[in-house]
Amino acid sequence: MSSIVNEWSIIEEGFDPERHEASESLFSIGNGHMGQRANFEERYSGPSLQGSYIAGIYYPDKTRVGWWKNGYPEYFAKVLNAPNWIGIDVVVNGHALDLATCKVEDFRRVLDMKRGVLTRDFIATMADGARLKIEALRFVSMARREVGVVRYRATALSDLSLHLRPYLDGDVTNRDSNYNEKFWNIQETGAEAGKAFLVAQTRKLDFRVGFAMALQITAKGEIASSAAAGATMADNVFVLHLKAGESVELVKYVGVVTSEDHPKNTLRAKAEKAAQAAMAAGVSTLFAEHEAKWADIWNHSDIVVEGDAAAQQGIRFNIFHLNQTYTGEDERLNIGPKGFTGEKYGGSTYWDTEAFCIPFYICAAPARVTRNLLIYRYKHLEKAIENAAKLGFKDGAALYPMVTMNGEECHNEWEITFEEIHRNGAIAYAIFNYIQHTGDEAYLAEYGLEVLIGIARFWAQRATFSSDKGKYVILGVTGPNEYENNVNNNWYTNTIASWCLDYAREAIGIVGHIAPDRLGEIITKTKLDRAQELAHWEAVAKGMHYPVDPRSGLFLQQDGYLDKEQVTVADLDSQERPINQHWSWDRILRSPFIKQADLLMGFYLFEDRFDAEAHRRHFDYYEARTVHESSLSPCTHAVLAARLGLMEKAYAMYLRTARLDLDDYNHEVEEGLHITSMAGTWLAIVEGFGGKRIKNGKLSFDPQIPAEWQKYAFRLLYQDQPVEVSVSRDGVEVRYGGPKPLTVAIWGADHVLTPGEPLRLSHADSAGMPRKLA
Numbered sequence: 022m023s024s025i026v027n028e029w030s031i032i033e034e035g036f037d038p039e040r041h042e043a044s045e046s047l048f049s050i051g052n053g054h055m056g057q058r059a060n061f062e063e064r065y066s067g068p069s070l071q072g073s074y075i076a077g078i079y080y081p082d083k084t085r086v087g088w089w090k091n092g093y094p095e096y097f098a099k100v101l102n103a104p105n106w107i108g109i110d111v112v113v114n115g116h117a118l119d120l121a122t123c124k125v126e127d128f129r130r131v132l133d134m135k136r137g138v139l140t141r142d143f144i145a146t147m148a149d150g151a152r153l154k155i156e157a158l159r160f161v162s163m164a165r166r167e168v169g170v171v172r173y174r175a176t177a178l179s180d181l182s183l184h185l186r187p188y189l190d191g192d193v194t195n196r197d198s199n200y201n202e203k204f205w206n207i208q209e210t211g212a213e214a215g216k217a218f219l220v221a222q223t224r225k226l227d228f229r230v231g232f233a234m235a236l237q238i239t240a241k242g243e244i245a246s247s248a249a250a251g252a253t254m255a256d257n258v259f260v261l262h263l264k265a266g267e268s269v270e271l272v273k274y275v276g277v278v279t280s281e282d283h284p285k286n287t288l289r290a291k292a293e294k295a296a297q298a299a300m301a302a303g304v305s306t307l308f309a310e311h312e313a314k315w316a317d318i319w320n321h322s323d324i325v326v327e328g329d330a331a332a333q334q335g336i337r338f339n340i341f342h343l344n345q346t347y348t349g350e351d352e353r354l355n356i357g358p359k360g361f362t363g364e365k366y367g368g369s370t371y372w373d374t375e376a377f378c379i380p381f382y383i384c385a386a387p388a389r390v391t392r393n394l395l396i397y398r399y400k401h402l403e404k405a406i407e408n409a410a411k412l413g414f415k416d417g418a419a420l421y422p423m424v425t426m427n428g429e430e431c432h433n434e435w436e437i438t439f440e441e442i443h444r445n446g447a448i449a450y451a452i453f454n455y456i457q458h459t460g461d462e463a464y465l466a467e468y469g470l471e472v473l474i475g476i477a478r479f480w481a482q483r484a485t486f487s488s489d490k491g492k493y494v495i496l497g498v499t500g501p502n503e504y505e506n507n508v509n510n511n512w513y514t515n516t517i518a519s520w521c522l523d524y525a526r527e528a529i530g531i532v533g534h535i536a537p538d539r540l541g542e543i544i545t546k547t548k549l550d551r552a553q554e555l556a557h558w559e560a561v562a563k564g565m566h567y568p569v570d571p572r573s574g575l576f577l578q579q580d581g582y583l584d585k586e587q588v589t590v591a592d593l594d595s596q597e598r599p600i601n602q603h604w605s606w607d608r609i610l611r612s613p614f615i616k617q618a619d620l621l622m623g624f625y626l627f628e629d630r631f632d633a634e635a636h637r638r639h640f641d642y643y644e645a646r647t648v649h650e651s652s653l654s655p656c657t658h659a660v661l662a663a664r665l666g667l668m669e670k671a672y673a674m675y676l677r678t679a680r681l682d683l684d685d686y687n688h689e690v691e692e693g694l695h696i697t698s699m700a701g702t703w704l705a706i707v708e709g710f711g712g713k714r715i716k717n718g719k720l721s722f723d724p725q726i727p728a729e730w731q732k733y734a735f736r737l738l739y740q741d742q743p744v745e746v747s748v749s750r751d752g753v754e755v756r757y758g759g760p761k762p763l764t765v766a767i768w769g770a771d772h773v774l775t776p777g778e779p780l781r782l783s784h785a786d787s788a789g790m791p792r793k794l795a
């Protein structure tokens with residue numbers, strides 16, 4: 022097998038069964054409503070992870086732990102492997118076409134990221150010598166969310182008889198299941214000439230999904246056909262003879278509808294309607310509509326890199342998968358760390374959304390997309406309050422879950438469930454970030470403030486006063502670095518907690534100003550004691566303890582961090598990396614090694630609080646101890662390194678994040694892609710190399726260019742208006758597409774961008790000041 026670097030496509034040539042599951046992940050397709058791994062249409066008896074997922078359809082898998090602890094959740098929510106709608110059995114002269122057993126030549130699998138389409142071609146030689154060429158094409162429509170299309174062409178290279186059996190199959194399982202249960206009941210199946218349907222129901226929660234296929238088959242000779250429906254499957258069978266050189270083309274138009282969007286008793290009819298309408302439109306029209314949607318997506322989120330094809334392919338791969346996973350139309354949905362590409366992490370929501378994905382969507386998609394992600398958490402506020410109450414907090418304190426589908430906590434490792442509470446901070450920060458970018462302060466009045474009050478109350482109760490230190494402390498936590506648990510005063514957690522307490526007070530002031538009546542309503546609803554509670558929040562924020570090394574003045578990741586053996590990543594034996602695959606957990610916990618940006622996450626969020634020297638000292642110290650064993654880590658370090666002008670380091674970190682899955686750095690891509698960290702890759706370019714920030718209400722850039730690149734260009738939306746930045750070896754060009762002039766800062770100096778008139782600056786001269794080009 023070889024993979025070819027192409028700027029718009031992922032290309033695999035030659036079939037390697039050993040890499041098949043990895044390719045199933047890499048070539049996944051999706052449209053926000055549904056998505057699937059690149060499983061073959063025909064049966065495959067080799068190792069394969071069957072994965073077809075429908076957003077929001079999950080199963081509460083009963084918790085399984087060795088030792089129960091009070092406060093553990095009852096279940097872990099899993100997005101389910103849903104009935105298989107792509108399947109087409111192919112039988113050649115009575116023998117099943119199976120790439121694990123036949124001879125395969127000229128295998129080529131292509132994911133066209135520009136158009137969102139997966140194709141696969143190969144020539145198969147069967148045991149009896151029969152030969153045929155297969156050309157398969159598949160997409161899930163971006164324009165019609167409930168429609169998927171498979172076009173399957175077979176060309177005989179020798180005379181042969183062929184059975185094609187397109188089917189819908191509800192007899193599916195999840196690889197990850199706590200009790201090896203079946204998750205689906207099949208309620209209804211049916212088949213007639215040229216069509217079939219299947220209605221499935223999830224066990225326990227009774228989600229229903231309707232699938233219908235409409236079939237079009239074209240071949241020269243006679244085709245005998247039949248239709249059948251069984252307990253879990255519905256199909257059509259087409260039987261034909263092809264002479265060498267003759268072809269058959271089968272198109273499977275599939276409608277996939279759910280009870281989340283339609284009444285339960287209409288699902289069969291709705292799915293059939295979607296499939297029939299798709300067939301009436303035909304593949305070309307469907308494809309044109311789909312392609313137009315992708316063009317639109319690329320129009321506001323593409324990043325162009327010149328002079329480095331691998332980097333170009335890497336960033337597009339990331340942007341592509343993010344857009345396939347979440348389109349922002351439905352505020353009940355969110356972004357699982359693996360999206361629609363695997364089962365790991367259950368498809369549930371993590372802090373990844375607020376910490377990494379929102380900073381991406383805020384710029385790369387219209388404001389409503391981020392707004393919907395924020396509303397998702399607003400709708401879970403009651404559950405977050407219940408969650409906190411379960412742990413002993415009171416009076417409306419809210420602790421958002423570490424992992425969730427519907428607002429209830431699903432995670433069940435005490436050191437994370439109960440202790441990795443910094444997640445609450447990311448949720449508050451995302452509200453702030455959204456308002457900074459969009460200017461949508463009304464969001465605070467409508468939704469945001471209630472969330473901020475719940476979160477502030479949590480921190481105010483979770484921080485306790487240490488009379489020994491004369492400070493507020495936050496004990497027994499896990500920071501973003503999961504390689505140590507139950508620490509006291511994790512610097513990042515304390516920092517984000519006190520920021521939340523300040524921002525909640527500020528937000529109350531803003532809402533009081535822009536919508537005083539609404540503030541009155543919120544105060545009544547939340548029973549906020551404005552005088553007393555706010556005074557306490559202020560006292561906690563001001564009096565927070567931050568661990569510091571008295572000798573060097575360095576902030577410490579947590580109390581006692583210096584007691585650890587002071588070795589660095591450079592001292593590690595490369596054979597023992599990643600340490601999580603080589604060391605005992607006990608050894609990891611005692612070591613100084615940091616899984617992912619932790620204290621440096623605080624420097625990333627609050628960079629203005631620290632001067633360049635402090636920044637540099639903390640970066641050098643903590644980067645030397647960070648093993649980046651979470652995909653969420655290198656991107657943050659890339660942004661920080663770029664800020665410090667450490668472009669080589671920034672570039673190395675960028676490549677590690679951008680091609681993490683394509684180059685399978687962690688040898689685990691078969692489990693699915695790292696969707697949430699893909700947002701971090703975008704941040705590495707835009708915030709890292711481009712130096713994009715919002716400072717005092719002003720959009721600003723501090724562009725630099727990696728030595729390996731000739732040019733790069735990105736687009737973003739600021740206050741929902743397009744800004745284009747292009748950075749070459751000579752300088753920078755910025756264009757603005759909004760209705761009125763906009764003042765931006767570039768390399769620290771203000772410039773007015775006039776719509777339609779590009780601003781060109783050369784790179785800073787030796788004094789660090791930009792020179793305006795004539």
Ligand code: BGC
Nearest residue numbers: 358371372373503651653697
């Ligand atoms: C990381 C967490 C992250 C989770 C899901 C873990 O490995 O440490 O920060 O939320 O993966 O991506």
